[in-house]
Amino acid sequence: MFGLMQDRPLMISQIITYAARNHPRAAVISKTVEGDIHRTDYAGIERRARGLARVLQRLGIGDADRVATLGWNGFRHLELYYGVSGMGAICHTVNPRLGAPDITFIINDAADSVLFCETSFAGLVETIAPETKLRAVVMMCAPEHMPAITLPPGMDLLCYETLMAAADETYAWPEFDERKAALLCYTSGTTGKPKGVLYSHRSTILHAMAINAADVFGLRATDRILPVVPMFHVNAWGIPYAAPAAGAALIFPGRHLDGASLTKLMNDEKVTRSAGVPTIWLGLLNHLRASGERLHTVKRLVIGGSACPRMMIEAFEGEYNIQIDHAWGMTETSPLGTFNAPLPETDALSGEARLRHLEKQGRGIFGIDMKIANDAGESLPWDGVAQGNLMVRGAWVANAYWGQEPDSACDTAGWFATGDVATIDETGTMEITDRSKDVIKSGGEWISSITLENIAMSHPDVLEAAIVAASHSKWAERPLLIVVPRPDRELTREGVLAIYKDKVPTWWLPDDVVMVDELPHTATGKIHKLTLRNRYREHLTRAGR
Numbered sequence: 001m002f003g004l005m006q007d008r009p010l011m012i013s014q015i016i017t018y019a020a021r022n023h024p025r026a027a028v029i030s031k032t033v034e035g036d037i038h039r040t041d042y043a044g045i046e047r048r049a050r051g052l053a054r055v056l057q058r059l060g061i062g063d064a065d066r067v068a069t070l071g072w073n074g075f076r077h078l079e080l081y082y083g084v085s086g087m088g089a090i091c092h093t094v095n096p097r098l099g100a101p102d103i104t105f106i107i108n109d110a111a112d113s114v115l116f117c118e119t120s121f122a123g124l125v126e127t128i129a130p131e132t133k134l135r136a137v138v139m140m141c142a143p144e145h146m147p148a149i150t151l152p153p154g155m156d157l158l159c160y161e162t163l164m165a166a167a168d169e170t171y172a173w174p175e176f177d178e179r180k181a182a183l184l185c186y187t188s189g190t191t192g193k194p195k196g197v198l199y200s201h202r203s204t205i206l207h208a209m210a211i212n213a214a215d216v217f218g219l220r221a222t223d224r225i226l227p228v229v230p231m232f233h234v235n236a237w238g239i240p241y242a243a244p245a246a247g248a249a250l251i252f253p254g255r256h257l258d259g260a261s262l263t264k265l266m267n268d269e270k271v272t273r274s275a276g277v278p279t280i281w282l283g284l285l286n287h288l289r290a291s292g293e294r295l296h297t298v299k300r301l302v303i304g305g306s307a308c309p310r311m312m313i314e315a316f317e318g319e320y321n322i323q324i325d326h327a328w329g330m331t332e333t334s335p336l337g338t339f340n341a342p343l344p345e346t347d348a349l350s351g352e353a354r355l356r357h358l359e360k361q362g363r364g365i366f367g368i369d370m371k372i373a374n375d376a377g378e379s380l381p382w383d384g385v386a387q388g389n390l391m392v393r394g395a396w397v398a399n400a401y402w403g404q405e406p407d408s409a410c411d412t413a414g415w416f417a418t419g420d421v422a423t424i425d426e427t428g429t430m431e432i433t434d435r436s437k438d439v440i441k442s443g444g445e446w447i448s449s450i451t452l453e454n455i456a457m458s459h460p461d462v463l464e465a466a467i468v469a470a471s472h473s474k475w476a477e478r479p480l481l482i483v484v485p486r487p488d489r490e491l492t493r494e495g496v497l498a499i500y501k502d503k504v505p506t507w508w509l510p511d512d513v514v515m516v517d518e519l520p521h522t523a524t525g526k527i528h529k530l531t532l533r534n535r536y537r538e539h540l541t542r543a544g545r
């Protein structure tokens, strides 16, 4: 017997129509490429998203067609999120920080038909356009800001605001099967060729509702959230959906994500919440310390995408009275999988024990099933010691990649192997110890690169640190520490290694320290381990070790 409840499909358009009706004046504020501040609200975004759906129809976009974007966080990108998915097409957010060959590969792999593009990427588009089958490129700007670029014959160069001015807004959002595809996002390719993850209307709404729970992002109508995490990086972690669903104001930073620009925007627009990767917060922290400025309204920062170093928790909480929310996820999990919110027993922790707990990535959020398994696939205990391959399943976890057979990315019981290595303790709190490709196997035993990096980062003279596995004639692999010293500081090999004393077993100590001016980063701001591994793999063997 079925329940007797309405079976309305979950549609992405419902989020923005809800916000337009219930929170019509909630602000959507954007720092534009031109440098000014643009102000609108959810009623305005919904109205223009309907106009955009008409524009898309005129451009010949139909059901399940892919519409690519190369955009910063801003109001037009938000209109595209709702207009494209809302009319039944697929919004494909492309990461502009990837190299031209990767961008071309991704656009062709997805067979995108039209590209919406920020004027800052005009040159990039001119380069890649001849290699693609795009029908049109729409510049996300007003007519007076149209760049003078040449596209191949047959590919139209159009202006967003000109198209919008001619569009009527009588469009009515259609309803269709909630399992239909809505968004496409490629993994950043940290560990190989980018692969497409195809979200549905259903998965996107369930994820938005899940992250709005009180012990997750828990956004409220009184919040003003600034997603630093880009809209091309796993849909800005779902914030462009969660914020309108909660009625929270959205503040978009555009292209300038340095500490000074973020501080000014956060203070000017009274931002209460924000989210981003550690590299961004490191920049902000360095700016605050150097300038003596304060963040007057920010209460909480979500940190994820890479492990949050302990010193960052200590600094933001201790010096700036800002709560750090450590979260874990990946493109394949929409992205949110875990969130470190207090339990009665962990809320009471203090000092070292508390910091140690906050370094962990958190408990599975409701809707995500999680386990750790050994290489034979057997579940390992939740004792905080056993390390295993992290597996997840849930209604917003990918079952296959773009172009592959359904369910091909998970096992028969529906588990998706994340490629991360983790422990889970008695409280259900998960800690990533490594990416399976980054793990260091010394004499057959695992050494956690994340733990070693975190400790190095707590050294006052270290700006950034990475640990990679270097080949070793006796132990197969040994940890090698690569550090960027703070400017004007004298950092010595012995000085930096001394920080490990009594913190890790002696056999975990890095075998050598390499000082560099900067570390390579991926297009999503993570340290590019693959580049470092390739560069330093033979560092120890070359020295006869």
Ligand code: ADP
Binding pocket: 187, 188, 189, 190, 191, 303, 304, 305, 306, 307, 308, 326, 327, 328, 329, 330, 331, 332, 361, 418, 419, 420, 432, 434, 435, 524, 526
């Ligand atoms: P890519 O897989 O290409 O790096 P993603 O953005 O999907 O792109 O990255 C997901 C990965 O990032 C996770 O599998 C995990 O290794 C890492 N990650 C995400 N959040 C955290 C975190 N809080 N701590 C440690 N690692 C994290």
